[in-house]
Amino acid sequence: MSRNVVTFHYTLRDPQGRLLDTSAGGRPVSYLEGAGQIIDGLDEALRGVAAGVKQRVEVPAAKAYGERDDTQVQRVLKALLPVEGELHVGDQFKAGEDAYSPIVTVAGVEGDEILLDANHPLAGVDLVFEVEVIAVRAASAEELTHGHAHDAGHGGCGSHDCGCK
Protein backbone atom coordinates (compact mmCIF):
# COMPACT_ATOMS: atom_id res chain seq x y z
CA MET A 1 0.00 0.00 0.00
CA SER A 2 1.40 3.39 -0.91
CA ARG A 3 1.61 6.03 1.75
CA ASN A 4 1.53 9.78 1.35
CA VAL A 5 3.34 12.73 2.84
CA VAL A 6 0.76 15.36 3.76
CA THR A 7 1.56 19.03 4.37
CA PHE A 8 -0.99 21.14 6.21
CA HIS A 9 -1.67 24.22 8.27
CA TYR A 10 -3.74 23.89 11.41
CA THR A 11 -5.37 25.82 14.18
CA LEU A 12 -6.05 23.87 17.35
CA ARG A 13 -8.71 24.81 19.89
CA ASP A 14 -10.30 23.13 22.88
CA PRO A 15 -14.07 22.42 22.88
CA GLN A 16 -14.66 25.84 24.51
CA GLY A 17 -13.01 27.50 21.52
CA ARG A 18 -9.83 28.58 23.29
CA LEU A 19 -6.80 28.73 20.99
CA LEU A 20 -4.22 26.10 21.98
CA ASP A 21 -1.82 26.15 19.05
CA THR A 22 -1.61 27.17 15.41
CA SER A 23 0.81 26.88 12.52
CA ALA A 24 -0.60 30.05 10.91
CA GLY A 25 2.15 32.50 10.15
CA GLY A 26 4.79 29.78 10.45
CA ARG A 27 5.80 26.70 8.53
CA PRO A 28 3.13 24.18 7.67
CA VAL A 29 3.48 20.70 9.17
CA SER A 30 4.48 17.71 7.03
CA TYR A 31 4.08 14.12 8.10
CA LEU A 32 4.20 10.61 6.74
CA GLU A 33 0.81 8.94 7.01
CA GLY A 34 0.55 6.32 9.73
CA ALA A 35 4.04 6.99 11.11
CA GLY A 36 3.01 8.48 14.43
CA GLN A 37 4.36 11.92 13.51
CA ILE A 38 1.07 13.59 14.41
CA ILE A 39 -1.58 12.44 16.86
CA ASP A 40 -3.43 9.29 15.81
CA GLY A 41 -6.91 10.79 15.57
CA LEU A 42 -5.79 13.51 13.17
CA ASP A 43 -3.70 11.11 11.09
CA GLU A 44 -6.74 8.82 10.70
CA ALA A 45 -9.15 11.64 9.89
CA LEU A 46 -6.88 13.02 7.15
CA ARG A 47 -6.20 9.66 5.47
CA GLY A 48 -6.85 10.07 1.76
CA VAL A 49 -7.33 13.84 1.78
CA ALA A 50 -6.52 15.96 -1.25
CA ALA A 51 -4.55 19.20 -1.45
CA GLY A 52 -6.73 22.27 -0.98
CA VAL A 53 -9.16 20.61 1.40
CA LYS A 54 -10.21 22.60 4.45
CA GLN A 55 -11.57 20.37 7.16
CA ARG A 56 -12.65 20.55 10.78
CA VAL A 57 -11.45 17.51 12.70
CA GLU A 58 -12.56 16.72 16.24
CA VAL A 59 -10.26 14.33 18.07
CA PRO A 60 -11.36 12.91 21.42
CA ALA A 61 -8.74 13.03 24.18
CA ALA A 62 -8.23 9.26 24.03
CA LYS A 63 -6.98 9.58 20.44
CA ALA A 64 -5.00 12.75 21.14
CA TYR A 65 -2.87 13.07 24.28
CA GLY A 66 -4.76 10.43 26.26
CA GLU A 67 -7.01 10.57 29.26
CA ARG A 68 -5.76 12.07 32.48
CA ASP A 69 -4.09 9.57 34.85
CA ASP A 70 -4.37 10.56 38.49
CA THR A 71 -1.49 8.26 39.43
CA GLN A 72 0.71 10.71 37.50
CA VAL A 73 0.18 13.29 40.25
CA GLN A 74 2.83 12.96 42.93
CA ARG A 75 3.73 14.77 46.13
CA VAL A 76 7.40 15.76 46.38
CA LEU A 77 9.53 17.91 48.65
CA LYS A 78 10.17 21.28 47.05
CA ALA A 79 13.81 21.09 48.16
CA LEU A 80 14.30 18.10 45.82
CA LEU A 81 13.11 19.93 42.69
CA PRO A 82 15.47 21.45 40.09
CA VAL A 83 13.89 24.90 40.40
CA GLU A 84 14.64 28.03 42.38
CA GLY A 85 12.30 30.59 43.86
CA GLU A 86 8.58 30.38 44.46
CA LEU A 87 6.38 27.82 42.75
CA HIS A 88 2.79 28.56 41.87
CA VAL A 89 -0.08 26.39 40.71
CA GLY A 90 0.14 26.15 36.94
CA ASP A 91 3.91 26.60 36.72
CA GLN A 92 5.55 24.14 34.33
CA PHE A 93 9.14 22.96 34.21
CA LYS A 94 11.24 19.99 33.12
CA ALA A 95 11.35 17.15 35.61
CA GLY A 96 15.01 16.36 34.88
CA GLU A 97 18.23 17.57 33.32
CA ASP A 98 18.11 16.04 29.86
CA ALA A 99 16.28 17.39 26.83
CA TYR A 100 13.71 14.58 26.81
CA SER A 101 12.63 14.92 30.43
CA PRO A 102 8.87 15.27 30.68
CA ILE A 103 7.25 18.60 31.41
CA VAL A 104 5.48 18.62 34.76
CA THR A 105 2.87 21.05 36.03
CA VAL A 106 2.51 22.30 39.59
CA ALA A 107 -0.96 21.16 40.71
CA GLY A 108 -0.69 22.30 44.31
CA VAL A 109 1.61 23.91 46.88
CA GLU A 110 1.32 22.68 50.47
CA GLY A 111 4.05 24.06 52.71
CA ASP A 112 7.32 22.29 51.89
CA GLU A 113 5.58 19.93 49.52
CA ILE A 114 4.55 20.33 45.92
CA LEU A 115 1.94 18.34 44.02
CA LEU A 116 3.42 17.63 40.60
CA ASP A 117 1.27 16.55 37.67
CA ALA A 118 3.17 14.62 34.98
CA ASN A 119 0.16 14.29 32.68
CA HIS A 120 0.59 15.98 29.31
CA PRO A 121 -0.93 19.46 29.57
CA LEU A 122 -3.49 18.40 26.93
CA ALA A 123 -4.30 15.01 28.52
CA GLY A 124 -8.05 14.67 28.92
CA VAL A 125 -8.73 17.53 26.49
CA ASP A 126 -10.81 16.92 23.37
CA LEU A 127 -9.14 18.72 20.47
CA VAL A 128 -10.74 20.62 17.61
CA PHE A 129 -8.52 21.15 14.58
CA GLU A 130 -9.20 23.44 11.65
CA VAL A 131 -6.98 21.96 8.96
CA GLU A 132 -6.02 23.27 5.52
CA VAL A 133 -4.21 20.71 3.42
CA ILE A 134 -1.43 22.41 1.42
CA ALA A 135 0.06 19.45 -0.44
CA VAL A 136 -0.19 15.68 -0.76
CA ARG A 137 2.45 13.56 -2.47
CA ALA A 138 3.61 9.95 -2.44
CA ALA A 139 6.27 9.22 0.14
CA SER A 140 9.76 8.40 -1.16
CA ALA A 141 11.36 5.03 -0.50
CA GLU A 142 13.79 6.73 1.87
CA GLU A 143 10.98 8.35 3.84
CA LEU A 144 9.24 4.99 4.17
CA THR A 145 12.49 3.45 5.44
CA HIS A 146 13.07 6.23 7.96
CA GLY A 147 9.43 6.36 9.00
CA HIS A 148 8.99 10.12 8.67
CA ALA A 149 8.58 12.91 6.14
CA HIS A 150 11.71 14.66 4.87
CA ASP A 151 10.26 18.11 4.40
CA ALA A 152 12.19 20.46 6.62
CA GLY A 153 10.34 21.72 9.62
CA HIS A 154 8.13 20.62 12.45
CA GLY A 155 7.97 16.88 12.96
CA GLY A 156 10.56 16.09 10.32
CA CYS A 157 14.12 14.92 10.56
CA GLY A 158 15.11 17.70 12.90
CA SER A 159 13.70 15.53 15.65
CA HIS A 160 16.36 12.85 15.51
CA ASP A 161 19.74 11.92 14.07
CA CYS A 162 18.95 9.78 11.03
CA GLY A 163 21.56 11.45 8.82
CA CYS A 164 19.10 12.75 6.23
CA LYS A 165 18.54 16.40 5.28
Ligand SMILES: [Zn+2]
Ligand atom coordinates in the same frame (compact mmCIF):
# COMPACT_ATOMS: atom_id res chain seq x y z
ZN1 LIG B 1 14.97 10.61 7.70
